Amino acid sequence: MNVTVGTTVGATAVAGISELVTNDPAHGGVLGIVRDAALVVADGRIVWVGPAARLPAVDRFIDVGGRAVLPGFVDSHTHLVFAGDRGAEFEARMSGVPYDGGGIATTVSATRQAPDDALRALLSRRVRDAAAQGTTTLEVKSGYGLDVAGETRALRLGGEVTSETTFLGAHVVPPGSTREDFVRLVCGEMLRACAPLARWIDVFCEPLSPHAFDADEAREVLTAGASAGLGLRVHANQLGAGPGVRLAVELGAASADHCSYLTDDDVDALADASGALPASAGPGSTARGSAVPGSPGRGSAVLAAGAGTVATLLPAAEFATRAPYPDARRLLDAGVTVALATDCNPGTAYTVSMPFVIALAVRELGMTPAEAVWSATAGGARALRRGDIGVVAVGARADLAVLDAPTHVHLAYRPGMPIAHRLDLPNDATLIDPTLSDPTLSDPPLTDPTLIDPTLSDPPLTDPTMKEPHR
Numbered sequence: 001m002n003v004t005v006g007t008t009v010g011a012t013a014v015a016g017i018s019e020l021v022t023n024d025p026a027h028g029g030v031l032g033i034v035r036d037a038a039l040v041v042a043d044g045r046i047v048w049v050g051p052a053a054r055l056p057a058v059d060r061f062i063d064v065g066g067r068a069v070l071p072g073f074v075d076s077h078t079h080l081v082f083a084g085d086r087g088a089e090f091e092a093r094m095s096g097v098p099y100d101g102g103g104i105a106t107t108v109s110a111t112r113q114a115p116d117d118a119l120r121a122l123l124s125r126r127v128r129d130a131a132a133q134g135t136t137t138l139e140v141k142s143g144y145g146l147d148v149a150g151e152t153r154a155l156r157l158g159g160e161v162t163s164e165t166t167f168l169g170a171h172v173v174p175p176g177s178t179r180e181d182f183v184r185l186v187c188g189e190m191l192r193a194c195a196p197l198a199r200w201i202d203v204f205c206e207p208l209s210p211h212a213f214d215a216d217e218a219r220e221v222l223t224a225g226a227s228a229g230l231g232l233r234v235h236a237n238q239l240g241a242g243p244g245v246r247l248a249v250e251l252g253a254a255s256a257d258h259c260s261y262l263t264d265d266d267v268d269a270l271a272d273a274s275g276a277l278p279a280s281a282g283p284g285s286t287a288r289g290s291a292v293p294g295s296p297g298r299g300s301a302v303l304a305a306g307a308g309t310v311a312t313l314l315p316a317a318e319f320a321t322r323a324p325y326p327d328a329r330r331l332l333d334a335g336v337t338v339a340l341a342t343d344c345n346p347g348t349a350y351t352v353s354m355p356f357v358i359a360l361a362v363r364e365l366g367m368t369p370a371e372a373v374w375s376a377t378a379g380g381a382r383a384l385r386r387g388d389i390g391v392v393a394v395g396a397r398a399d400l401a402v403l404d405a406p407t408h409v410h411l412a413y414r415p416g417m418p419i420a421h422r423l424d425l426p427n428d429a430t431l432i433d434p435t436l437s438d439p440t441l442s443d444p445p446l447t448d449p450t451l452i453d454p455t456l457s458d459p460p461l462t463d464p465t466m467k468e469p470h471r
């Protein structure tokens, strides 16, 4: 690309990228990979992407030393606002006790008892841990308050770290409430208090759990949320084949989450719903799409956010409940758009590690490394209906991750290794070499650790928020 950066003032180049995952279909393949790449960031946005040899002159420069760079992970499903420990419940499950959603009440009790500052500190630590492993966007749900004060508090705290907050009053029916009374509360007073603090509403639709909600109750909750201006998400088909996925598609939810047990009708419904998503909507959708309307082409446009319903898979939950994994291969082959997320929660998936989820998806869900990385970045962005993240293209947010590895394959190839980090672009980026004329900068073998900027392997986590400044 022979694009000149309009103004270099304040622009920072990132070079020495062995493999740049763009997720921009203009670059071809599942991940739109550009090798020996560079990019330029100004004012928090990407303003140039291309081969390092054509990097325009800029006034600041960082060299990532032959590492892979990719869009930061988009973790589109978490329950980060909680207190308490359910290690004993996990231990019991590993001894054969099945999961039915009942342990959520344990977390509700611990969370209600925690002071604001304690909850805030726990949340901040989890956000830091996520960023340290390459996550740049987090969705955060309420759902451990289950009364008006507790749910509004969770959303206020969540809103301090992300703009992607989700009202999950309909998580479980709390002890002491009847189902009818609780659904009425969620759809009435609780929704009125929570809607101004949330972007989304979610419901645990699981008729097989005595604690969660059936199809009629879930429909009532989602319909009320939509009337209050919230986007829809559904915990669907986690414990068995049920009505959740088809309800999500019928009501136009952005995402049906879990999808562990699916009938052929469910898969067909999700495939049809993926047709409403923009082109490039992932490896499973390539047959359905064409170029993004209005896109001028290579590396030059933020992708359309689209509508449609994404299938969000949460394999850390199957890992921690010793349940059968969802079949991503079946979904992708049917043309369904798939996202991957952590489901971080204290009962069934106590991890914020997207690299762990990617490794599980490759080993246990039938995904290729490229498909899994797409789903953990662009797929998550689709699940949040965001076109400005999950992609490295001109106009996108400069939300980036860097790997201590030459390719994205290492995320699954080296499970448990701490190789992924959020790439923070310091304002005082060192001027290493403004010309990048030395071709060896493009492919150093990572054998000399003294070439490595220590800030890359120890990200400065001074800002624990992932909140957008201008939303």
Ligand SMILES: [Zn+2]
Binding pocket: 077, 078, 079, 235, 343, 345
């Ligand atoms: Zn969940």
